[in-house]
Amino acid sequence: EVTLQQVQASAWRDLVRKHGRPGDMAGMDSGFAVIGYGKLGGIELGYGSDLDLVFLHGSTNLNAVTDGRRSIANDVFYARFGQRVIHMLTTRMSSGMLYEADMRLRPNGNSGQLVASLATFEKYQLNDAWTWEHQALVRARPVAGDPGVSARFAAIRHRVLCLERDPDRLLDDVRSMRQKMRASLDRSDAGHFHVKHGLGGLVDIEFIVQYAVLRWAHAYPDLTEWSDNARLLERLAEHHLMPEKAADQLWNAYQLYRGVVHRHALQEQGSVLPADRLVEERAMVRDIWFDVIGDDTDAGRGDVIPEQR
Numbered sequence: 001e002v003t004l005q006q007v008q009a010s011a012w013r014d015l016v017r018k019h020g021r022p023g024d025m026a027g028m029d030s031g032f033a034v035i036g037y038g039k040l041g042g043i044e045l046g047y048g049s050d051l052d053l054v055f056l057h058g059s060t061n062l063n064a065v066t067d068g069r070r071s072i073a074n075d076v077f078y079a080r081f082g083q084r085v086i087h088m089l090t091t092r093m094s095s096g097m098l099y100e101a102d103m104r105l106r107p108n109g110n111s112g113q114l115v116a117s118l119a120t121f122e123k124y125q126l127n128d129a130w131t132w133e134h135q136a137l138v139r140a141r142p143v144a145g146d147p148g149v150s151a152r153f154a155a156i157r158h159r160v161l162c163l164e165r166d167p168d169r170l171l172d173d174v175r176s177m178r179q180k181m182r183a184s185l186d187r188s189d190a191g192h193f194h195v196k197h198g199l200g201g202l203v204d205i206e207f208i209v210q211y212a213v214l215r216w217a218h219a220y221p222d223l224t225e226w227s228d229n230a231r232l233l234e235r236l237a238e239h240h241l242m243p244e245k246a247a248d249q250l251w252n253a254y255q256l257y258r259g260v261v262h263r264h265a266l267q268e269q270g271s272v273l274p275a276d277r278l279v280e281e282r283a284m285v286r287d288i289w290f291d292v293i294g295d296d297t298d299a300g301r302g303d304v305i306p307e308q309r
Contacts, residue, residue, distance in 0.1 A: 003089075003098055004034050004051075004144040011084035015077060020068020022077050024061040031058040031074075032081055032115070033145035035153060037105045042139040043228045044258065047265040050100035051089070054140070055082040055115040058149040075117075082115040105136055118152050125160045131173035135210040137161060141227045157224065164218040174211045175295055178204070187272055193282065195257050195264075195271040200282030202257040204289050205250050209233060211293055216241050229254055246288050253281040 012030050025031045038052035039045050059074040066077050089098045106112050107124035116124075125137065137157055142150030186197040196202045209232050217223040220239050226232055230251060237247035256278070261271050 001036075001143045004036075004085075007088045007098070008032065008034055008081075008085055008144050011081055011088060014084060015081055016068070018068065019070050019072050019077055020066040022059060022064065022066055022074045024064040024074075025059065028058050028148045029146045031146055031149060032056070032078060033058075033149035033153060034085070034143050035140055036143040037136055037140045038102075040143065041141050041227050046258065046262050050102050052102045052105055052136075054103070054106045054121075055085070056118055056121055056149055056153055057081075057115050058118055058146065058152065060117070060119060075115075078115040079113070086114075105133070118149065118156065121153070122156045122159075125156065126163075129160075131170065131214070132177045134160060134214055135174070135177070135207070138210045138213045138232075139227050158221070161213060161217045161224045162221050165214060167215065170211065170214060171293060174207060174293060178207050187270070188275075191275050192272045193275050193277060195260050195273060195278075198282070200285040200289070202254065202261070204285050205229065205254050205257075208250065208289060208292055209236070212236050212241055242292070246291075249284050250288060253285055256281060 008030075012032070022031055033056050035041070035054040035056060036052065037054060039049050040051050040053075055078075057074075057078040059078065061074070064074040065071045066074065072080075086101050086103070089101050091097065103114065104110055106114070107116050107121055107128075113120070125133070129137075137160060140157060142153055181203065182197055182199075186194050186199075188194040188198040194201060206229065209229050213223045213232060213236075216236075216239070220235075220241070223232065223235055223239075226235065233242070233247040233251050236242040237244040260273065260278075264271055
């Protein structure tokens, strides 16, 4: 976070020196915010993690321009701002590179604007985003930039996550996305277990938490307060949306899995283990998955809160 704060501050100084400050920005500082998604948003960066980022700006006047001698439109200024931030993060120097940056989670993915306005972001999330994009939003949080833009993003995130969703459609969407991810990313086989994407693995725990937030946030709005799995599991247990024992089991397994991933990353190894490792943890995660989410062949078990069975 400190790195991102310094990078965006440096990029801001460079662009303001060249083009002046964006116009019509009353009540805002830079008008630019960096939103962290994924492991960064979930406060769970590992060794070798890239940064899943979304850039937002608060400009609303389509005709506004910067106030410097080499004046440009506000939206052009912010596009260059975002490009400058990425350049500074990813340029390979003699001592290495700061971070890989992944911008694919912005509205409309790689085909979308590099820096979206808050209005565009809100409209996209409310009208066009897929369920998996709302799952990703569960783990999103501001990490650098203008406090005003960050606060407005937080309000949009809260509103979107608190939408009441059709339970059956939500289950279908979550199951479908998990199956697609396994088909393309799971490297498990008869003799090996992929810690991240294998059945009962790390991503299954993440999906359970994300599903529960999307399913119940309309009734328990404080589920949007946090973006990390630890406090989300704690909050789900507090509201009896998940038994305390199950929440503790999932968190313990999650920490164990992450420890394996961290060690393997330091040793420049993949996340695949012999099939006889972590057998009890995998079985426990699978059981909770089927109790909460079920699957296409066992639809009747989905959305059952174990304490109420």
